[in-house]
Amino acid sequence: MDSDEFRCRGKEMVEYICNYMENIPTRRVTPNVEPGYLRKILPDEAPEYPEDWEAIMADVDAKIMPGVTHWQHPRFHAYFPSGNSYPSILGDMLSAGIGCIGFSWAASPVCTELETIVVDWLGKAIGLPDEFLALKKGSRGGGVIQTCASECVLVTMLAARAQALKRLKQQHPFVEEGVLLSKLMAYCSREAHSCVEKAAMICFVKLRILEPDEKSALRGQTLSEAMEEDEAAGLIPFFVSTTLGTTSCCSFDNLPEIGSVCKRFPCVWLHVDAAYAGNALICPELKYLLKGVEYADSFNTNPNKWLLVNFDCSTMWVRDRIRLTSALVVDPLYLKHGYSDSSIDYRHWGVPLSRRFRSLKLWFVLRSYGISGLRKYIRHHIALAQRFERCVLQDRRFEVCNEVKLGLVCFRLKGADKLNEKLLSNINESGKLHMVPAHVNDKYVIRFCAVAQNATEEDIDHAWDVITEFAAELLEAQAV
Ligand code: PLP
Numbered sequence: 513m514d515s516d517e518f519r520c521r522g523k524e525m526v527e528y529i530c531n532y533m534e535n536i537p538t539r540r541v542t543p544n545v546e547p548g549y550l551r552k553i554l555p556d557e558a559p560e561y562p563e564d565w566e567a568i569m570a571d572v573d574a575k576i577m578p579g580v581t582h583w584q585h586p587r588f589h590a591y592f593p594s595g596n597s598y599p600s601i602l603g604d605m606l607s608a609g610i611g612c613i614g615f616s617w618a619a620s621p622v623c624t625e626l627e628t629i630v631v632d633w634l635g636k637a638i639g640l641p642d643e644f645l646a647l648k649k650g651s652r653g654g655g656v657i658q659t660c661a662s663e664c665v666l667v668t669m670l671a672a673r674a675q676a677l678k679r680l681k682q683q684h685p686f687v688e689e690g691v692l693l694s695k696l697m698a699y700c701s702r703e704a705h706s707c708v709e710k711a712a713m714i715c716f717v718k719l720r721i722l723e724p725d726e727k728s729a730l731r732g733q734t735l736s737e738a739m740e741e742d743e744a745a746g747l748i749p750f751f752v753s754t755t756l757g758t759t760s761c762c763s764f765d766n767l768p769e770i771g772s773v774c775k776r777f778p779c780v781w782l783h784v785d786a787a788y789a790g791n792a793l794i795c796p797e798l799k800y801l802l803k804g805v806e807y808a809d810s811f812n813t814n815p816n817k818w819l820l821v822n823f824d825c826s827t828m829w830v831r832d833r834i835r836l837t838s839a840l841v842v843d844p845l846y847l848k849h850g851y852s853d854s855s856i857d858y859r860h861w862g863v864p865l866s867r868r869f870r871s872l873k874l875w876f877v878l879r880s881y882g883i884s885g886l887r888k889y890i891r892h893h894i895a896l897a898q899r900f901e902r903c904v905l906q907d908r909r910f911e912v913c914n915e916v917k918l919g920l921v922c923f924r925l926k927g928a929d930k931l932n933e934k935l936l937s938n939i940n941e942s943g944k945l946h947m948v949p950a951h952v953n954d955k956y957v958i959r960f961c962a963v964a965q966n967a968t969e970e971d972i973d974h975a976w977d978v979i980t981e982f983a984a985e986l987l988e989a990q991a992v
Pocket of ligand 1: 592659660661662663705707755757758759785786787788814826
């Protein structure tokens, strides 16, 4: 493809994407396919000879689109949706076009510098303490864009582990590192995302999963008792992962309590995973949810969940960048450059070496909407969630199972878990809506996330009509 054809095909692709977005409500939210559907209709081998663009695009319609779950559908209420926007898509397109790999400042200076600046912008908008901002005078902290929240948790756990082992080796110079490693204990709540468990598996450390309170929040007392008990048993607490906005029900761990417990254990690294909810903290009326962040060593949120930035864009801040990077530095000659001492090299901030120019799309979005536009977007979704919550509360057959602070409502039919499982599977099979389940206080609940990019009040009302229609059918069948 030469530049002339790219010009033409590029315009067609923009047109294709616009049509897709404009007509998405006419599609089923979920695809109606069985596992292996694509294997049956694609050839066994890559084509030996070039194919026509038209033929490829025809297959997009005929073979690819039928297997897509439409995450940008206004009736996609599953998981935490993946926000998107035209400025973000265009920013990412430019990033793909420039195609640089910004692993160090020298590898592409603007990649590093824009990332530092826009992550600082976002950190300020969220209200993170100044120590987390790279460009504040005298700051030792800073921010970075990672691929996903799981990576943020992993990387901070790796840093905490390195810090703990370094200290232990000083105290016990003749003890094998493997022995010291076997003593390390990390902590999180049962409501924490499974990525904390995965990080502990990768880091080869023990993880103690603690019971939250009746509001699904981890409390300081529970953590304190666990840490003291472990210390008495010869174990070494080194990492606590808390969540602001848990995946199952959007609960908030009690950060002020947990923070003051961690303060008593000076070598413990306190991480705050706010993958979804952190985005909402750009709204002044929600900043109270950030209370206790002054105790944190690191914080992450995913603009690709709720700030109109397409995947991947997970922003992470640390209070002390040296404590992070000292766990991850390897320095072969071919990666060194003349400004290593005076610039940020993001290759030391995570697992991959090669990094995309992800800050471009965040920059495009922050400038195109402004923080005020993004606040409006978040408030709109919160209002939609409250509208849905009212619908549930007004129907005596149903109950709301979480405290609706942001865009997630957990609800269920009063009755057995099995009934709710059936209700959800009937709705999902219809393709009219898409939701996923969770356990809240040991009950099976249906999660309704009102954060779909283009969802309107009509979509929420429609969703409630669909839910009550299926519920009525089910209850009737049960009564017979
Ligand atoms: N943490 C929380 C609180 C989440 O809700 C999620 C996913 O929804 C994750 C972590 C994992 O996110 P990612 O897919 O970015 O790794």
